[in-house]
Amino acid sequence: MSKIYVLHENNEWTVHLERRLQELGLPYEMWHLDQGTVDLSAIPPEGVFYNRISASSHTRDHRFAPEFTEAVLAWLERHGRTVINGSRALRLEVSKANQYMALNAAGIPTPKTIAALGKAQLIEAARSLNMTPFITKHNRAGKGQGVYLFDSVEELETYVNSTGFDEPVDGITLVQQYIKAPEPYIVRHEFIGGKFIYGVKVDTSKGFELCPADVCSIEDQFCPTNSSAPTQGVGPKFEILKDYKPDFIEMMEAFLADNNIQVAGIEVITDDAGRYYAYDVNTNTNYNSDAEAIAQQFGMLELAKYLGGLL
Template sequence: MAKIYILHENDDWTVHLTNRLEELNLPYEAWHLDKGIVDLTAEPPEGIFYNRMSASAHTRDHRFAPELAKGVLAWLEMHHRTVFNGSHALNLEISKINQYTALEKNGIKTPKTIGAAGREEIIEAAKKIGETSFITKHNRAGKGLGVQLFHSINALEAYVYGPDFEEPVDGITLIQQYIQSSEPFITRAEFIGGKFFYAVKVDTSEGFELCPADACRIDAAFCPVGEGEHRPKFEILEDGIDPEQIDRYETFLKDSGIDIAGIEFIRDLQGEVYTYDVNTNTNYNSEAEETANKYGMLELAEFLGKALKEKFVTK
């Protein structure tokens, strides 16, 4: 029997989708790719395949899961299986350099960025970028890995040559222009089936850990705004985002072979939009969704169910 196959490496992030698939009585099988075999002498099973491999897999001791997923996706695509978030999507998931070049190719503005391999080269890149304030981040990242804000080259040197320096898993550190916003928040636009689903406002006043999944929570779900006043860290926006910006994102996703993603952007003090992250292993925040009565994993499960039915039931 044809099924929905989920390629992943994190049960905590995947169970919310499988719960929805069970709720809809859809047949599925999860492939946890921290270990496995790619049998090029065999054909893949019949079904549709959804890849949600994460760039941060190595932080869960699944160092080579993305590489294994690359092989599995190549095998599936060789046999012309229906794959959502296939090889092209994974190439962007595990490299912000790939993300930024693809975004810019599609006319989407990104912060000024320089990649560097080597500690001396990181300092050289920071000098070259010519910004008073800048941030570092890992090229293969997720979960805010390696994100640090600096206001001087001296502060960067102390970090890079000090004991707290975080070595990137792929050896590449990015030096990036710091975008100052009038308010401490960013916006994340969610897309399912290549189409805009909703936008969520994310409070950044407590730092750069912006993963919306319930399993990513650090302490409390709410952060203080003022005495006696609180606001949620994640809040789904009623008015969404600019339609022209949505169109540009949807065109970018289509051109990049991405079906499901969260795209993060920020506005500077002059109101100009900078897009800085494409997450193809997108997660959703349960409290924000309950408040707005919009449910990403349910929408995703319905999308996968429809695709399965169209390919194997409807003739």
């Protein structure tokens, strides 16, 4: 029987989707791809295959899940199976450099960024950027990994040569222009089936290590994403914006179509001059249940309906 196959490496992130698939009575099967085998000479089963592999898999000791998933996706695509967020989406998920080049090709601005391999090269990249303050981040990351703010190259040099230096899993560190927003928030734009669903305002006053998921482990602690409690009296950490559809949405939808990405969250920050910059494309998008309950918009339900429609 044809069914929906969910390719993933984190059970905590699939619970809500499973509930919606069950609610709609859709047949499905979970493929946890941290370990396994794939017979490349065999014929894949019939169905719809949805890839939810995350760039942060290595933080859960699933270091090679993306690489194994790429082999599985190549097998599925070779046989013409319906794949949601296929091999191109995976390549963008695990490389911010790839993301930025694809966004720029679509006419979507990103912060000025230099990719560096090697500690000396990282320091030189910061000098070449010639902007202070600046931030660093891992090329393959997730959960805000490797994101640090520096006021000077000397400050970065001290950090890089310390025992506390956070080595990226792929060796590549990005040195990036720091965009200071006039208010402490970013907006994450959610897309399903390549079409805009809603924008969620994310309070960043306590840093950028906040994801919309109901469960999001950061260094053995849980980020408070399943709460509507106000932060510093400003409002909820996650708020779905009403009647929100900025002019750049069509460009983002075109970007997703060009890169064969069907499900994604694109994070955008705006500077004090009103210029916007996209700085992260998440093809393993999650949704905050409290924010959705208030807005009465449900991403996982829409996703389940979309997958069911393809089935």
